[in-house]
Amino acid sequence: xxxxxxxxxxxxGSPIANLRRQRPEFVRHSQGSHDVLLxxxxxxxxxxxxxxxxxxxxxxxxxxxxxxxxYQSLGAGSESSxxxxxxxxxxxxxxxxxxxxxxxxxxxxxxxxxxxxxxVALTQIVAFVSYQVRASAGLRALAAEVSA
Amino acid sequence: xxxxTLQPVxxxxxxxxxxxxxxxxxxxxxxxxxxxxxxxxxxxxxxxVDSLEQRSPLFHAVMYAPRGLPRADxxxxxxxxxxxxxxxxxxxxxxxxxxxxxxxxxxIQRLYDEGLETKLxxxxxxxxxxxxxxxxxxxxxxxxxxxxxxxxxxxxxxxHxxxxAVAMFANANRLxxxxxxxxxxx
Numbered sequence: 001x002x003x004x005x006x007x008x009x010x011x012x013g014s015p016i017a018n019l020r021r022q023r024p025e026f027v028r029h030s031q032g033s034h035d036v037l038l039x040x041x042x043x044x045x046x047x048x049x050x051x052x053x054x055x056x057x058x059x060x061x062x063x064x065x066x067x068x069x070x071y072q073s074l075g076a077g078s079e080s081s082x083x084x085x086x087x088x089x090x091x092x093x094x095x096x097x098x099x100x101x102x103x104x105x106x107x108x109x110x111x112x113x114x115x116x117x118x119x120v121a122l123t124q125i126v127a128f129v130s131y132q133v134r135a136s137a138g139l140r141a142l143a144a145e146v147s148a
Numbered sequence: 149x150x151x152x153t154l155q156p157v158x159x160x161x162x163x164x165x166x167x168x169x170x171x172x173x174x175x176x177x178x179x180x181x182x183x184x185x186x187x188x189x190x191x192x193x194x195x196x197v198d199s200l201e202q203r204s205p206l207f208h209a210v211m212y213a214p215r216g217l218p219r220a221d222x223x224x225x226x227x228x229x230x231x232x233x234x235x236x237x238x239x240x241x242x243x244x245x246x247x248x249x250x251x252x253x254x255x256i257q258r259l260y261d262e263g264l265e266t267k268l269x270x271x272x273x274x275x276x277x278x279x280x281x282x283x284x285x286x287x288x289x290x291x292x293x294x295x296x297x298x299x300x301x302x303x304x305x306x307x308h309x310x311x312x313a314v315a316m317f318a319n320a321n322r323l324x325x326x327x328x329x330x331x332x333x334x
Contacts (some may be wrong), residue, residue, distance in 0.1 A: 029209070
């Protein structure tokens with residue numbers, strides 16, 4: 001069982017868990033993306049708690065309670081700072097209105113100490129959780145259909 | 149006139165992309181494994197090589213894995229997501245892939261000009277509606293939303309693939325639009 005199985009309540013051996021295993025690359029690299037974004041060997045200038053806070057904010061905006069709980073368990077919400085507030089304002093924009101972003105938004109992130117790699121990692125976390133929310137929502141619908 | 153296009157679009161990064169002569173061996177290998185190693189987009193993503201190493205094979209599998217949902221249907225779904233999210237670059241790339249596969253660019257042009265409610269054949273209608281709902285309101289998606297897909301003959305694996313194509317472009321549209329911007333080629 002991987003994280004998407006867990007948040008979509010897909011038990012080992014259930015029809016939709018088995019369906020997912022027909023696409024092993026999806027499973028491997030969805031979990032792999034999560035692991036390198038939330039728990040990288042070298043987090044650079046974006047701490048593990050900040051990474052968890054970014055992911056938790058996306059899951060909360062999209063209304064995914066199971067993913068929110070997962071990212072809370074990784075340490076989101078355990079601290080607050082002006083730097084984190086700046087980061088989370090950008091996260092909300094990328095989540096809710098990605099077409100409204102401007103270069104000035106990246107300058108605001110640089111002003112609180114994020115380097116290019118950190119900005120790309122932040123954006124990848126928002127983009128990945130946006131993917132994960134929709135993959136999980138669709139899989140839950142498939143599972144509900146099977147059990148209906 | 150729609151701002152979306154079937155013509156090629158360039159993309160300009162809001163930060164200096166990784167350059168080949170200063171890239172690490174891992175960055176070079178990740179760029180080699182990406183769809184276009186020289187593009188400013190992938191060279192920007194290469195700043196965080198850990199995530200690029202995972203994302204490229206995920207993206208490739210979602211768009212090109214054999215069997216399951218026909219490629220043209222995956223491309224159609226990604227165009228719909230890109231229209232909703234406003235991603236001119238993503239929609240251009242995948243609109244042209246759909247047109248190459250189907251020889252029916254007019255379907256895309258109607259979606260651009262008349263919106264997602266334009267008249268479509270039932271299979272396309274079902275795919276467009278599901279892609280739009282999963283994009284806009286993921287938490288509201290239920291088994292009922294799969295009925296129109298079943299009615300046009302989609303099986304479990306095809307719906308699984310459609311879900312992931314839609315999800316992948318929630319991802320792609322955000323990277324594309326918040327690390328740089330499209331430029332219409334001259």
